[in-house]
Amino acid sequence: MDITAKIAEELGIRKNQAQAAIQLIDEGNTIPFIARYRKEATGALNDEIxxxxxxxxxxxRNLEEKKEQVIASIEEQGKLTEELRKQIEEAQTLVVVDDLYRPYRPxxxxxxxxxKEKGLEPLANVISLQMIKTPILEEAAKYxxxxxxxxxxxxxxEGAKDIIAEHISDEADYRIRIRDLTVKHGRIVSTAKDPEAESVYEMYYDFDEPIAKMAGHRTLALNRGEAEKILTVKVEVPEEQIIPYLQKKVITKDNAITRPVLEAVIEDSYKRLIAPAIEREIRSDLTEKAEEGAIKVFGKNLEQLLMQPPIAGQVVLGWDPAFRTGCKxxxxxxxxxxxxxTVIYPTAPQNKVEEAKVVLKKLISKYHITLISLGxxxxxxxxxQIIVDLLKEIPVKVQYIIVNEAGASVYSASKLATEEFPNFDVGQRSATSMARRLQDPLAELVKIDPKSIGVGxxxxxxxxxxxxEALGGVVEDCVNKVGVDLNTASVSLLxxxxxxxxxxxxxxxxYREENGKFASRSQLLKVAKLGPKAY
Structure with missing residues (x-):
């Protein structure tokens, strides 16, 4: 397979663009670096492409590697034909390669x-040929x-039937067709284990949707409901189309002796071997697609959060609200x-509102605070409510903004926060994070594991x-789009x-702490381990 040509065709770009991008990736360059600094090589491909x-x-590449492994394994068994090699080499997905390998897999x-160990394979072959004229049990008695x-x-x-059933199950063409029929005509059905129980999954207590129309968020909801043992989820399949298809393929002669046996074998093969495997594959595929869609949404949400415009030039009061332990x-x-x-206690159970207002007025007056950032x-x-009342009582103009505090508790207890503020407790670190999120959202939020920011x-x-990987890529893209101030950027941002x-x-x-501000970018070459390539 010409991987470069295939990728170019799929993405609607020129082959030389795909070739240049692949070469740059193989050289170890990151996506943001290629998107920003190697536009002339890739023909200005953006980071999404x-x-x-x-x-x-x-x-x-994984597909090609799998094909090589499968071909080598079948060749080692001495069972590789030119036709089979061609089928494997032309396979477009890992699922098809697995289907072709199934009969040869140990x-x-x-x-x-x-x-087979009991010597019943010859009997299975006799039945499969459908040319027997003696009663079936008479033939079986010979074994x-x-x-x-x-x-x-x-x-x-029974042993011979088991051998034929497995042979039918291993036939790649049958599986491909059955999978296709199931996806086109099958349905995802869910029921409640206890219909009387109250839960967030009530809309799925009697759920029925065609597989082809399943929305990603529903797939994820069903998976979670099933994992929590509230829902029973299954795939309803068009057996009225699948069984006749298998009969047509397997029963090739009108033999009254073998037909009933093969009909029973086909039903057993489908229900016991093929259907459960196809159901697992389809549900796994639905989950994978749902996760891909969800991760893209998470990425977009995270990007919007990180790319919020900073509010510069203001003294900010960060306010981490709480009840019992006080507001930090x-x-x-x-x-x-x-x-x-500091810490104030204007909320229940202490309700020291007036004391809190006195502290707040002193802070506003002393530091000329112009903005309050409330988690x-x-x-x-x-x-x-306390802030609104306070602002009516003071002569100076102070505004307040409510900020998303997702991930603040994770950051405040992290090793990074401990290094940054060794003398602060978690509450003080969290309040600081509230303030800094307004001043420079990107610089502050990169300190938090993207998964802890709560993006979906x-x-x-x-x-x-x-x-x-996806969320890390979004952060990387955002930082490289905006750039950083070399003289103020933290380690986590750099x-x-x-x-x-x-x-x-x-x-x-x-280096910056030891030698003072960087006067020019070329000074970076004096930094330990930062060589010409990174520069």
């Missing part, structure tokens, strides 16, 4: 392998063998430096590796810059 290209490149002990534990003609016949406050100057921290967590509404539903049900690792980011900050 480059990420799609990278995903397809990974998939197609098997665990199944009913069919046990029957009775006490030594091999085949005691009766009925046992011999942090005053932060326009550069992000913390000037003061939207527990006690936010009660805190907002079901994010904890996702493939966590894929989610981390490490998202193309070509800068965590170690180099730490070295840049260490």
């Amino acid at each position: 480059l990420r799609n290209l990278f995903d397809r490149l990974t998939y197609l 098997k665990r002990r199944t009913r069919a392998t046990i029957a 009775i063998n006490e030594e091999k534990e085949v005691h009766t003609a009925e046992e011999a016949l 406050l942090a005053v932060v100057d326009p550069t992000g430096k913390v000037l003061d921290t 939207n967590g527990t006690a936010s509404r009660e805190s907002e 539903q079901y994010q904890h049900d996702m493939n966590q590796k894929k989610l981390s 490490e998202y810059i193309s070509g800068i690792s965590k170690v180099i980011a730490k070295n840049i900050v260490a």
Whole structure:
């Protein structure tokens, strides 16, 4: 397969563009770096196309590697024909390669392998040929063998049926057709294990939807409901089309002796071997597509959050609201430096509103605070009411904004926050984060694991590796689009810059602290481990 040509065709780009992008990726360049600094090589491919290209490149290379492994395995068994080699080489998906490999894959002990060990394969072949003229049990009686534990003609016949059933199940063409019929005409059905129980899944207690029309969010909801043992989910299949299709393929002669046996075998093969496997594949495929769609939405949400315009030049009071433990406050100057921290108790159970207002008025007067950044967590509404009343009582103009505090608690207890504010407790760090989120959302939010920012539903049900990679890519894109101030950027911000690792980011900050501000970019070459290539 010409991977470059296939990717170019799928993405609607020129082959030389795909070739240049693949070469740059193979050289170890990141997507943001290629998108921003290698436009002349790729013909100005944007980061979205480059990420799609990278995903397809990974998939197609895995596909080619799988084909090589499968061909080598079948060849080793001495069963590789030119026709089979051609089918494998032309396969477009991993599922089709697996279907073709199934009959040759080393098997665990199944009913069919046990029957073969008992010497019943010749009987299975005789039945499959459909040319027998003697009664079936009379033919099966020839294979009775006490030594091999085949005691009766009925046992011999059952063993032969198991062998034929597995052979039908292993036929790649049958599986492809059955999968196609199931996807086109099958339905996802869910019922409640306890219809009387109240839960968030009540709309799925009697749910029925065609597979072809399943929305991603419904797939994820059903998966979670099933995992929580509230729902029973199954795939309803068009058996009235599948069984006749298999009969037409398997029963090729009008033989009254073998027809009833083969009809029973077809039904057993489908219900016991093919249907469960196809159902697993389809549900896995639906989940994968739903996760891909959800991760894209999470990425868009995260990008909007990170790319919020900063509010510069203001002294901000960060307010982390709470009830019992009090509201944590942090005053932060326009550069992000913390000037003061304290705790007030205007909310229940203490309700020390007047005392809190006195503290707030002193802070506003002392530091010339012009903006209050209030977290939207527990006690936010009660805190907002206190702020509204306070602003009516003071002569200076102060505004307030409610900010999303998702991930603040994770950050405040992190190693990074401990390094940044070793003398602060988690409440003080959280209040500082509230203030800084307004001053520079991107610089503050990159300190938090993207998964902890709370960018969408079901994010904890996702493939966590894929989610981390996608959200990490979004952060990287945002940082590289905006750029950073070399003289103020933190380690966590610098490490998202193309070509800068965590170690180099730490070295840049260490150099800056030791030698003062960078006067020019060329000074970066003096930083330890930052060589000409990264520069």
